[in-house]
Ligand SMILES: Nc1ncnc2c1ncn2[C@@H]1O[C@H](COP(=O)(O)OP(=O)(O)O)[C@@H](O)[C@H]1O
């Protein structure tokens with residue numbers, strides 16, 4: 001069945017390489033992808049295969065050498081810097097391997113930052129930030145600075161920040177990569193459920209088959225583009241359940 | 245505003261951060277000192293200039309009305325009366341001005357003299373008395389260039405007068421001038437009992453003599469010339485204005501150099517927070533918004549430094565002036581200590597220029613920082 005709804009993300013024939021002349025390295029080519037509302041997609045592949053680079057292209061942070069990316073119908077390449085930033089703020093949430101919280105801001109302020117940048121009044125921003133912090137179980141730490149939080153807590157704050165504006169597309173780059181196994185499991189479960197509630201669709205990049213296996217769709221990134229992988233190719237290791 | 249919110253947090257945090265903290269503190273102190281120096285120097289200059297102007301105004305008639313040609317005014321011309329009717333005129337008095345020889349023993353020297361109604365006796369300028377060795381109380385002979393007819397033919401008009409006093413050198417506006425009673429001057433210059441070479445006019449509003457000058461000129465027609473005190477002292481008035489500008493420009497250089505430290509602050513901040521800049525753009529900040537954050541940080545230091553400097557400068561000027569802490573040789577300026585006068589407009593202009601410059605200086609590195617591609621920083625962190 002073909003979905004009636006317009007795709008959130010369309011990527012067609014993407015190619016990207018770095019450097020020029022002798023030192024030029026082609027990372028991937030011919031990457032095409034359609035993401036529909038409700039999708040939970042894992043992109044996996046060995047370290048250095050270009051997963052982060054691909055997410056940057058999806059978020060309009062970098063430009064492809066070939067092909068095009070459109071988010072919610074808008075082609076990144078056609079947008080001037082200001083509307084491009086506005087679309088990214090409203091349409092994309094980003095979770096990194098490292099939390100990338102601003103150390104000078106409290107947890108609450110970090111979560112409210114996307115709202116502040118969008119021009120929301122301070123009171124509104126703080127209130128919505130506290131709601132989301134409550135959702136990730138950190139309301140009690142709203143006034144804490146990142147340096148006083150544990151690794152897992154920081155990553156939960158980062159997740160809250162990524163979904164505070166209810167983005168169409170949530171992009172996660174090795175979101176549990178910096179955590180130990182126990183925390184990683186908790187954070188991953190939280191991420192998956194929060195994504196379902198507050199984001200249109202989510203792409204989770206990981207080189208760890210354990211997490212890839214829990215996503216509805218799994219794609220493998222190689223030099224020749226994305227290929228489908230059957231979930232059965234990723235046997236459960238530690239008994240985590242699938243989130244769909 | 246989010247940019248000021250973030251900039252404030254950065255600067256507060258910078259107290260704990262060596263790189264940013266040191267540069268920001270240097271920028272803050274440098275700017276504060278520059279601004280304070282500017283305020284104090286301008287206050288000193290304004291003090292001196294006020295002093296010089298008030299002395300000028302006390303020595304110089306606000307308007308001088310003279311015949312346009314070489315003629316002489318007489319009562320029948322009703323010039324004095326017509327000037328007095330012009331609005332804004334407080335007083336009008338006739339004067340008789342000319343050149344004579346002052347002779348003392350065997351020596352003689354030429355001298356400018358002016359006769360005024362109120363003058364009693366002969367008052368020489370020290371510059372006129374010194375070459376002839378004249379001291380108050382001595383009697384001198386004044387020899388006019390005009391002559392009268394005698395049975396022996398034309399002989400010069402002379403007058404023998406006692407020197408009643410010496411006037412200190414004037415503010416340096418023009419040649420030294422001796423003064424003597426009007427009637428004596430009329431006799432020396434053969435002006436007749438009611439002649440005058442000009443009228444000295446004093447105004448209600450001495451600071452703006454132009455309007456009254458125009459009104460007097462209009463009332464009297466083209467046969468007279470009207471000059472204001474500013475025109476009579478054109479060179480000095482111009483010099484005062486130029487002095488102000490030159491001082492401002494010279495001392496503002498300090499502020500400009502200090503402002504460059506703000507550029508450094510903004511650059512160091514941008515360099516240490518490249519990762520933050522990248523995160524901000526991921527969260528939807530446009531390059532312009534990122535630029536604003538770093539510019540606000542540099543500019544914020546500039547605003548703080550400017551206000552601190554203004555406060556120090558104004559306080560220093562009041563203390564130095566109020567307690568007379570800068571002594572001066574009295575005979576040189578006619579003042580015991582340096583006068584300070586804080587002009588609100590000066591303070592305002594210094595403040596505005598310093599703040600504007602701060603933001604300009606901080607803008608350049610902020611723009612550079614905002615143009616760095618976010619992906620580079622994201623990969624680096
Ligand atoms: N700016 C760059 N210049 C040169 N090579 C780069 C640059 N950015 C990424 N690369 C290279 O591109 C490849 C893919 O990087 P990345 O997308 O981070 O991979 P992954 O996230 O899958 O580990 C790596 O080999 C990396 O070294």
Ligand SMILES: [Mg+2]
Pocket residue numbers: 051052053173174
């Ligand atoms: Mg990566």
